[in-house]
Amino acid sequence: MASELTPEGQVIPPFNITAPAPVISLKGFKWDTVDEVVQGFEKKPSDELEGPGAVEQTPLFAASLDAKVTAQEQPLQVGELPAPRLPLSPESLGAQLPGQLGLVPGLPAPPAPLFPLAQFQGAYAGNGFNLIFRPRPSDDATPFEQTPVGPNDNILELNLTTEQLTFGETIGDIPNRGLNINNQSDITLGGFPYLQTIQDVTNRETGKGDRTNPTGIHFEPGMWLNIPETTSPKNGPSVCRMASIPHGTTINAQALSPQQQATTLGGTPGGPTFEVLDTTPFPIGTTTPLNPNPFSLAMDASSTNSPRIPQTLTKFIEAGTINTDIIKNPNLVLQNAINGLNIKENITFEVSTGGPTETINGGGTANISFLAGTQELGATSAPDKPNAHAPFMRSRFWIETVAYDVIVPRFTKPCTVLLRPTMPRDATAPTPVFAVTAPAKLPSEAKTILIQGIQIQYSQTVFLNFAGLTWPHVSVATLVPKNPQPFTMTS
Structure with a gap:
């Protein structure tokens, strides 16, 4: 809402921003370069966190790819516990945020997201893999x-x-206005x-x-966003992901x-099928990977003298966490x-910033000048000297129901155990x-029971343009709810 003027010329401030925005707490998160750490070179003491403002960086979830905690071990906690709730209760969000999200005591909570986003609630955590070809300047100081x-x-x-993905409550009905000459009524987004x-x-x-x-x-x-069916353009229900990345890129991805x-x-029976990715760079404006590939040395996990971090992957090959096949196809x-x-x-489902397609017209990316590169102001042509222009992103999500074997103890009184x-063994x-x-x-009696839980997997590819080529930047992860998932035994 914009400011308004009274007939006397006095300014009426926007009523919807009179309260300050809530503070996002990121205790333990500090963006930094991993060059020295991953390559095995110690940082100088001056680079370390210290002093009264320092915080310990602790992952929110166990990051070991091969850690296996079984139910044969002691339960995490035994005793009387309050009934768990997913997602978090309004009381856990602080004093101001619940009101801004519509979680007012005595009033009904906002509705849950619609299909297929209904499971995007609460906090998830897990582990994954990231691959990126990044630009290298002439004064590069990366240690090798x-x-x-x-x-x-x-x-x-x-x-x-290791990753944390937290979803907030729905913010209520979001009105979007239609146009009569398009024969399009108003719509309401969630x-x-x-x-x-x-x-x-x-x-x-x-x-590891x-x-x-x-x-x-x-x-x-x-x-x-959940977006309803529209007549102009003629689209069925759709979803949209809008994001800001501090490198200087914003995305609007729809499908x-x-x-x-x-x-x-509401999904398909059985497990997911993952496509085979190809992370080989290709000339800008084409889709054909370079052949021969001048970067094959870096993509060969057995090499030890390529411009790569980590440069030596012997331990990772032995552990099965990174090998040549995974570098070429991270979906593995x-x-x-x-x-x-x-x-x-x-x-x-998959959302992308691809613009007009056969199914939907929407989406795009925007980059700061440093990323976009040299370009005349007002020009409509593509930048000719990008540092790392991100023209495209697509991400596919799999929301899965997994049936787990859980060994429960002998219960003698009403209680809840974690x-x-x-x-x-191989997962x-x-x-x-x-x-x-x-x-x-x-x-x-103590016994093994089957409990179904939610798991989210995703595969994301961002194209980065620099040095005349498009470089695939791929991130994948597997996530489970960070909070305990409630289950009540019937017998």
């Missing part, structure tokens, strides 16, 4: 064990990651905020994602919603995560936690 051989205009950075933070936990000593002092490498606040099926969540990390998991159904399931997915409530009929 061996002098790199090959093209000197880029560095291939590989990160084993939207909710999210915050994504990603840390690098690459450990060159173990070849278990470094205990993580480094923040990504911060992304944004919004998800038609998938068809809802006759299953519990997603497949490795679910090996042996009992996935009952999945909802999949338990982890038994995870398959690298994060281990969820369940709040299991005793059955009404007591005592009950």
Whole structure:
């Protein structure tokens, strides 16, 4: 709402911004470079956090890709617990934020997101993999064990990651006005905020994602929207992801919603199918990967003298966390995560910034001048000297129902216990936690039961243009609810 003037010329301030915005707490997150840490070169003391303002960087979820906590171990906590709620209750959001999100005591809470975003509520955490070819300046100071051989205009950075993805409550009805000459009525959008933070936990000593002092490498606040069917343009229901990335890029990625099926969540029975990605760079304006590939040395995990971070991957190859196949196709990390998991159904959809397509017209990216590169003001042609222009992004999500084996103890009185399931030996997915409530009929015997939980996987590709080429930047992750998922036993 804009400011208004009274007939006397006095300014009436906008009423919807009279209260200050809530403060986003990011304790433990500090964006930094991982060059020295991942390559094994110690930082100088002056680069470390110290003093009264320092905070300890602790991941919100166990980052080890091979950590397996089974239900044979002691429960996380036993005793009387309040009934768990997902997502967080209004009381946990602070004094001001609930009011801004419409969570006013005595009034009904805002409606949950619509399909396919209904499970995007609460906080998720997990692990993943990030691959990016980044520009390399002439005065580059990245430390290398061996002098790199090959093209000197880029560095291939590989990160084993831990991630947090938190979804806020819906913010209520968002009116969008139609136009009568288009025969389009007003529509109402549904939207909710999210915050994504990603840390690098690459450990060159173990070849795993278990470094205990993580480094923040990504911060992304944004919004998800449910958009109803429209007549102008003629589109079915759709979803949209809007995000801001502090490198200087904003995205608006949209797609038609998938068809809802006759299953519990409305997805397709069984597990997901992951496409084969190709991370080989290609000339700007084409889609054909370079052949021969001048960057094949960096993409070969066995090489030790390429412009790559980490430069030596021997430990990672032995651990199975990074190898040549994964570098060429990061979606293999997603497949490795679910090996042996009992996935009952999945909802999949993909949003992109691709602009006009056969199905929908919407979306795009915007970049700061430094990224976009040299261009005459007012010109409509593409920049001719970008530093790292991001013209395109697409991300595919899989929302999965996973059936876990959980060993529950013998109950002798009404209570709720926190338990982890038994995870398959070959799966690298994060281990969820369940709040299991005793059955009404007591005592009950210890036994293994099947509990269904939610898991989110995603694969995101961003195109970066520089040095005459388009460089695929791929991020993948597998996430489970950070808070315990409630389950009440019936017998």
